[in-house]
Amino acid sequence: MSDKSTITRRSALTLLGAGATAIAMPMIIRPRPAWAANGVINVTTYDKFLPKEFVEKFERDSGIEVRIRLTDDQGKQYNLLTAEGANPSTDIVTVAGHRYSQFISSKLIQPLDTAKIPNWKNLNTAYQDAPWARVDDKLWGLPILAGYEGLARNVDYVKDAPSWQIMFDPEYKGLTSYIVSDFMTIAMQMLGHDGDFVTYVDKADIAQKATNEARDLLIKHKDMVRKYYDAGSEVQQMFINEDIYLAHSWSGPAAKLIMEGHPIELSVPKEGTFGFCYTLNVVNNAPNAENAYKLLNAILESPEVGAAMTRQSGYSSTINGVADLLNDREKLASTLPQEQLDRIIFFSSVNRDMKNQMIDRATAEVKAA
Structure with a gap:
């Protein structure tokens, strides 16, 4: 934009x-x-x-x-x-x-x-x-x-995706994409940590350990990623060109593809997400x-x-x-089954400074690795 x-x-x-x-x-x-x-x-x-x-x-x-x-x-x-x-x-x-x-x-x-x-x-x-x-x-x-962060997939090539773990499945090597800073918090959630940092107030050591674990997971699986993207238009174009089959996406860009008739489905995996x-x-x-x-x-x-x-x-x-x-x-494109809606955690304003500092640093380390 x-x-x-x-x-x-x-x-x-x-x-x-x-x-x-x-x-x-x-x-x-x-x-x-x-x-x-x-x-x-x-x-x-x-x-x-x-x-x-x-x-x-x-x-x-x-x-x-x-x-x-x-x-x-x-x-x-x-x-x-x-x-x-x-x-x-x-x-x-x-x-x-x-x-x-x-x-x-x-x-x-x-x-x-x-x-x-x-x-x-x-x-x-x-x-x-x-x-x-x-x-x-x-x-x-x-x-x-x-809006919410969802798992977007091309249903012609990916029939089901119950877990965020599919983003690390070797079958889709080079066919995934995400915004590093946003997917970092999803990875934390998937690993059983608090990706929104609300429970880490005055617990910087615990927060840093959780962030590092997610960072290391993304670094380990860098070869899975076709491209780290920044703008919604980028992930839309990659799906249209079939450069990717899977992506972490904000609901807006993915929903537009669905409305336009592209074979994309957006879901909230079992580990949950943020909205x-x-x-x-x-x-x-x-x-x-x-x-x-x-x-x-x-x-x-x-x-x-x-x-x-x-x-x-x-x-x-x-x-x-x-x-x-x-x-x-x-x-x-714009609605979800109730069980998936129940998995959405709305972002809190609590402890934002700690979260931003740690996630920003870890994002830079993933990109530099």
Whole structure:
């Protein structure tokens, strides 16, 4: 995904004529476009998250111009807000649940006032007051899309995959791929350790030993890997080209392949996995906070918005009634059997610094080995 910031907006009407022409002709006064009547709202989010049709309808209905800045990285959003300090240029940012602590402790986002969101009742009850979303006894964002790390496989070549161990099966040597840092925590989980580091608070020695064990496993089986990838588009292309048959993948990229008819299946193996929600968060000192709440409320107004988000991003919507609007292939791509859903552990904000430091170091060691 390009790192270039993109802003979408309607073109403003301009007054024609200048100088002598303006004197010779009467001035034509044109009405301001509807979207310009009630101000603006600036949103930093990922590509395909806010459907174009929804944004255009919201502008018409509310008279608020929506300016979207695209991002492809949590760190970039954090760094931008930190640099802007008390005078942010954006009103809403898109934060992954496990990054809450970083944004909250830096006072970059504000607690969410659900009283300003009458349509909050349309949010699935699993997300209305989820434990991972509540920090310091406050809610901090509107969950819009849920994702998880899954085992993706080409069903033409891999019929079943009940365990993450299949990623190390010699039959698929050179036909697997993963993001090293993300798969590292899955490997820890597979080995019986805590891949989210929640139980390792004040237990650095135990955490390091567990991390090293997963690191050594990945180094031992480096020859299994066709390529370490970074972006979802990379793993999609490898599956399309049949360069790989198996991959650790975030649900979004894999789901898009399924929706497009490719022979891919996504599952949660018996050892479990990790999940998260993308949330829309109102920025601290947001210049257009009231407009921000209007947008959040509009998102929850209709399940059609959630369905469009799912179709575009591949991630599962958090809004009630979306499943009824999806076709069979879309449901296959964005839903899981209950027993697999029960294996998903939502990322915690606890002990993130230790986790990031140890995983980052181990990732570098795997790549250098």
